[in-house]
Structure formats: structure tokens, C-alpha cells
Amino acid sequence: MQAIAAPNVALIKYWGKGDQKTNSPASGSISFTLSAETLWAKTKVLSRDVSKGTIGPTMEINGTTVAVKDSLVRLLDGFSQCAHLTGASASSGSSALRLVEEFSRDISIVSQTNIPIASGIASSAAGAAALALALNEYYRTNFDRKILSCLARLYSGSGARSVYPGAVEMVCDANAHSLLRWHAVPLSVHPSFHSLECLILLLSSAPKPLSSTEAMNRCADHPSQKARLVRIPARLDRCRSALQRGCFNDLAEVCEEDWKCMHSVVQEAAEVTYITEDGRAFSDWVTTQRRTAGLQAFCTYDAGPNCIVFGFPDDLSRIRKSQPRFQYLACKISW
Structure with missing residues (x-):
């Protein structure tokens, strides 16, 4: 069975790690999950005959075999640990832990994605969520979304949010086991925001000069x-409100404030600039149009050069007509 997930775009950014062992964030975050009709990662997990080959997992992305990273090992460990912690039962009635141990790690993971990888459009988030969902099907562990969110986080910190549609917040349950402490929850949104859509300004599909983790x-x-981390709780409150x-x-104001703060930190501390001059000029134009001409749209940037715009359909059309020289990708939000 094939699992599918979409990228999410952070409004209040996840930037900074807390506990490295559980790949937990240093702060909360809020995001919109996009629709998988436009951008997606699809993953299936298959049993592998290791009698004549190397034992352990293999992974393929878009037809190319890739090295097994620590993040995958961490995720596979997480399935066994969650089975221990929750005492979950598989849908067949067998012990989830027994199934995890029975299938072990001699698996082939086959993924496809139409998202440019490492270009700042959250390909890792979609991939992590799809992988957690696919492993849940393969192992028949029947974990709920909260636990799957924790598991996706083990592979990619932002992946925890792509397990849910719509507006999503990353929260911490201080009383939970460290593995289950940080997880995503769906947020309620005013009905008027269900008309919001997304427009991605495609400035580059090339891998970024420095990975998010390294930065x-x-x-x-x-x-x-x-x-910056000291100011995040107040921004989360403003965004949620x-x-x-x-x-x-x-x-719009709190989201723009947050991405500009994050990228200022990246430029100062990591000595890397993700945003291009064209991208900066475009986002400045959108801000000016909103403040002076009533444009209902705002920009944000994850760790990459591509600008993500949220707004209402007529306003996004207005942007495309006013700035025709750019290449755009229109996306829905997965309400």
C-alpha cells in the first residue's frame, strides 16, 4: 500500500533543535499543510529478501538509491519504542511489538515526490509524513495521528506537522515520555480563512547551499x-489568535515578522543567505501592496530561495498579473 503526504509551510518557523536524540524542536511552530493534489510525496514499504544480499533497510527516491541516514534508523527505532510505550495492538489483534520485531528492518522503502528536494519547499516534511504513514501500514501498528506525528518528527522535525491537514501547531506535552513529548495538533481556523490559497514563486529548484540541519x-x-526563541511564544499566541x-x-504581520527574524538569524549566525535579491524585492512589493493598496496576501520563506505567498484567490490573481515575469505554482491548502 502506498502512503501519500503533502508539504507544510510554517507560518511561525521551526528553527532550532532541542533534544538531538529525539529530534525535538527548541520551540513550537504553526503551519499550513498544502493539498497533495499539487505537491506530494508517495511512499511504500516492501519486504526484502536478504538471503543473497545486505541486511537492513534500503531506500530509493525518484528511482535513485540513496544512503540510509541516521534519521531513518531513528524512525525505525521509534516504531519499536512506541509499541513498547503504548502497548498498541495491530488491527489484526496481534501485538504491534511482535509485528515490528517480526518484520525487523529488512525492508525496501520506495518513495516518489514531485517536490524539488532541498530547495526550501518542505520536501523532507512530506517525505517524513508519508514514510511514517507507510511504515504504520506495513507494520500494522495502527498508531493514531498523534503518535505518527511524533514518529515523523524523528525523521524530519517539520514532518510532524504534515501528518495533519489544514492549520497545525507543534506543541509540547511536558509530562509525556521524551519520545512522545513534541507532537502536532490541528488548529481551529475562522471559516473565512478556508478560502485562503497558496502561490509559490519558483526562483530556484536547485539544492540550497547549506542544509537546514547544518544551518x-x-x-x-x-x-x-x-x-529569537524568547520571542516565539508571543508570536505563536498572536498567530493562533x-x-x-x-x-x-x-x-500577515506576525508571519512576516517571524520569517524576517529567522532569516536575519541565519544570515548572521550561519553566514548563509537563502533569499535572492529578486525574492526580497518581490516580498517587499507584496507587503507594500497590502499596507497601501489593500492586497490580501503575505509572503513567507522557509530555509530556501522560493517565496511562498498566502492570500485569497482574487488577490493571488492580482499578484500574477502585476508580476508576470516570475514562474508560479498555485496550490490549495488541505482544509
């Missing part, structure tokens, strides 16, 4: 990153 590691102990009240301008 986060460089930022970890920098004073600007520590100062704007989503629930349906106040677009409040949402």
Missing part, C-alpha cells in the same frame, strides 16, 4: 537565535 546547528548557540479570529492583517 540550525550553526545558529544554535548564537545570541541572536537565543533572543489571528487564525481563530479571522484577522488577515494580524496574521
